[in-house]
Amino acid sequence: MADAAISATVKVVLGTVICIAADRVGMVLGVKAELKRLSKTAATIQGFLADADGKMHSPEVRDWLKELEDEVFKADNVLDELHYDNLRREEKYRNQLTKKKVCFFFSFFNAIGFSSSLASRIRDINTNLKRINQQANDLGLVIKYQIEAALPADAAGATASRQTDSIIVPNVVGRSGDESKIVEMLLTPSERVVSVIPITGMGGLGKTTLAKSVYNKTEIDENFGIKSWVCVARKIDIVELFKLILKSLTRTKVDVDGREDIVQEIRGKLGEKRLLLVLDDVWNCEQGLWSDFFTTLSGLNAAKGSRCLLTTRLETVANAVPRHLQMNDGPYPLGKLSEAACWSMLKEKVIAGEDVPKELEAIKEQILRRCDGLPLAASLIGGLLLNNRKEKWHCIVQESLLNEDQSEIDQILKVSFDHLSPPSVKKCFAYCSIFPQDAELGEDELIQHWVTEGFVQPDRQNQRLMEEIAGDYLRILLQNSLLEKVEETWRTHYKMHDLVHDFAKSVLNPKSSSQDRYLALHSYEEMAENVRWNKASSIRSLFLHLGGGISADTDMLSRFKHLHVLKLSGYDVMFLPSSIGKLLHLRLLDISSSGITSLPESLCKLYNLQILTIDGYALEGGFPKQMSDLISLRHLNYWHDDAKFKMPVQMGRLTCLQTLEFFNVSQEKGCGIEELGTLKYLRGSLEIRNLGLVEGKEAAKQAKLFEKPNLSSLRLDFERKNDNCDEDVLEGLQPHPNLQKLEIRYCMGNKIPQWLINLPKLVELG
Template structure:
């Protein structure tokens, strides 16, 4: 099967490697000529890449060639990034933080490199060149056509498209949740659940296929003013595929208290819920329920009915499966129907152009366009979002060559979603979209964290001077939202989150082969499953701590998120992960951080929270690439590292404890001119 993203991966990865392979690095390490050959070989490969992507569905040999090229691209990225790491190390040791100062120090830096290291890296570059030459020869044997312009003209690496992806179309006034065509459904359900009060709790399932808007309808009911007046408490729980009774009760308690619950005992959790809801009438929404095992539901329902004696409580359940509805219902299930073509067209217009006028030539195609919606609001939203992100002049062409080109059984919801993906305006955005496939269904991730993960993976590179990676990430996030491939939610504390519809998540998984692992089930890293953790892994989200002997297997890791790992100690060998850009371990019981952490010169984002006060490592000022440091402690005894002012890339710093010693005083903050994200607390 052809890989929809292999070409994007190769191009982005090789262009990033070429960006690192500067002439200065070649001079410093003594193999400038080898790097010139490397860049020339990469340019030749990129020139035939587009033709190879077109041929891969037809020729299995080309598919295999692209696979090998992808592996070679990652190898090149790792080699050049290792050189970049060594340059950063030298900048730390010589006190030169500005890359422009490297040029004047070439001679001294050359002598600071060991002969062994220069020989090893030179050999790696020469090996890369040999492999690239073989790849180029194979491309010629396949008859792949080059995109070289003119005779003897070099192929130009494609510039990053981030500066052109924002179409700046007219914004619309539609506020989520959009319930076009669902007013009658909402009215009927609101009337039911605000009038029946005889029983302690009623369970009403809302059923229907994916994309019908079950969750949107439930959200609209949840936020209705009549519901606000009728119920004392409202609880929203996203269940998804993991129906574990204690977990559901924990999520209910977290929804009630707005705080994370770390208690393991089910009885303690249930008793805490009883205290919160005692004497109050509540509405509970269990969104996206899949489990159809009666015993599990009976166990949950028995405890739920015993928690409160107050009458008139309601539980709304959204589910695709009629079997689930049959198991849980105490009130006849509400089956959600499809939208009319007129409603679908209203959604498309609102998403596409807001209050503007639809071009006449497109209005002529209204019936044909709405036919492909199949009555599903999700598809209407995606079609509108796809057109929104393109110029009006291209709309008719997209409709005729995309939507209307499909016929009969060949057209499906997934096909429409894939069409929207195909029309994303840059390869980098496609990689950012695909990266979301590694999160579980119904994931909800903060925008800033998602952008920091994209940045760590190298998806946010720019050829423009003074363009900040975080700003590129913001643009990409907005493109995915405007394309309706990502849904934006804003929390009560004004933080922005991204979420994917299940069907969109299915699309992301179908086109993605992310070099990442999110360990599920128990989440433990055991000798058995550690075998799947290869040196090519770039992102790891474990649910158990990582050990010292696992670190060598993670040598090319870019992201390590220990949010679910219950970490009590970081391995002292963490400093060997020289490519690491993102490290997070919140709610940790760690009491001290290893000094080896300060060898992560590529680290861009560091996030952690500690149960007890903890000093930061003394050498932390060596993390010269650090852009986001999220750590807060209001204990005045906590001492800041010396020379925090050297971290001139910092944009996020949660707190600074002013000390008396030089290097810990308030003037350190004066050097941090890029600080802008979040809030900074200064303790004096």
């Protein structure tokens, strides 16, 4: 399985190398011949990979693949430097034009020097790839250009610990008996203040689903005055556990830290009400912790009859809960589903109430043996069959019965993984495991990470946006039950079951690979260790959580010189070091979970940067002066509700921008509404403020809102009045007919704009 992951990686990176090499052939002085050679050799090796996939049993083929992996990453890094240098020159030229002076002499000779160095490095890579190419012949590999399955146009629609919620799962199958017994226990009168029901069972058995179903019963609501759902999902201390409970009860961020303050806040929330507390996915097995916890919990409320429902995979956890508090004198062991229940669940997934086709009936026995009573297994196999033709079902189930030495669930997941197509989807799936298991993943967040990591291959024929292609990848993972969609009233997010996450983690950085490339580090010491062992330069994605902040004099971050993604968190992290400007390959920077309140000017040298995510209100001093130099920026994820907040000057130069949450019109040069005119790719929601400063209809037209078909929501704010006519300005702000939501504030006109009747998709007007 690890070798299949490396193969997918090589296919994705090789595809990128071939595209970039072909694109840059005519653009770079002195390296044209080497780029042509690189593109041709890489394409030949790409043909060998399909044959290599069927010969992974050979140690020589596996070694060949590992060597190839290292070399294609080197090629990708070199070509990315070439791309960066082209962007740097483009931006320098634009700035010189702005200043009305162009200095060709020095840039010409600098280009010669850079091209000479680049040609030498590409020449070395070509030599190595030629040798690897010859090795493929020596190993008996033959060229087979594998045709990947087309992405479905209408595909239907986390992590070391997993995050769960109390939202009920519809049509829970096969658990009515367990549900009735647990509800009966919860409703049985008791003289204890708090009683505990631990539910135990292996991963994928449905403990969380059962707890959700019980938690949402009407009779439970009638018996308990207050309920709290807490996903523990990792080993934590008692103060953190109480803090999670308080957060669940208040549904707000907890601003108190001391144990005494936290438990007193909980006491105030409980009053004299009986509590139902669910602790889901518990891993702590220290008897002292649970004795201390339940002693305190019992003292917070004098009312008798509160209950704690605790789910865990580990019997040692259940045994650590004081026995005298357990309602059944021991844990409630959850058994496997019956074959009938598994079959019912799988049929609902695959055929949704239709008659069972003969192809499915023929493999029923094998499927049920593979499910082995696990609801997760039934769901995963159902997703696998759903996304393949009936003629392939028998072959797929046969494959899932191989390798009996692997755990049942791992083998099921492996088959789902092997059938993902194209290889880019495999990389996207594995990448999800870099997020902590507590993560609730947003659609935009996932897609933006996949795009910036280079996992999404361009659709040159249909000229689709990379984000649209990544959306197809997301739907493929949903169909295969490798991601779960959670829809709530106020938002939708995605999650990974913990078993799936564990599997994805083994795929992301397989032990058979020569280097780790995607890491989540949780301390300055871990960061230093990677530098000390010369691992830093191979890492592409770094999720860095630093409790103690970044040292002001450290240049350590720049040692991670090939980073594409940097997610920096920890509220003790108060600044970005200026060395951030040395990360020339960086495409995504997320500082939204840090304490950073300003950005260094060196950030503006990151010409490859595509996504910048910042916490709301974080930028006390505004954006860096040269912000408009970030010419690759596609998504600026930042919100500030102050209409006086200063926008970057000449934002109109950021012509790739898709996400811009707000724009404050100003009379300062380079900050007028005309800056929006060149941003033709804007999508989603946009708020435009200070429209009272716009001078008439013709000035408003310069925003060219009519030419932005992907804007779905628009808010027009006319605050900060001038002597201009609001009616004329509003008339000039005609949006594209695709607009779905429109809000107009503080407009002093007496008539509606004529274009309002030409918005056929408008569903909300405010």
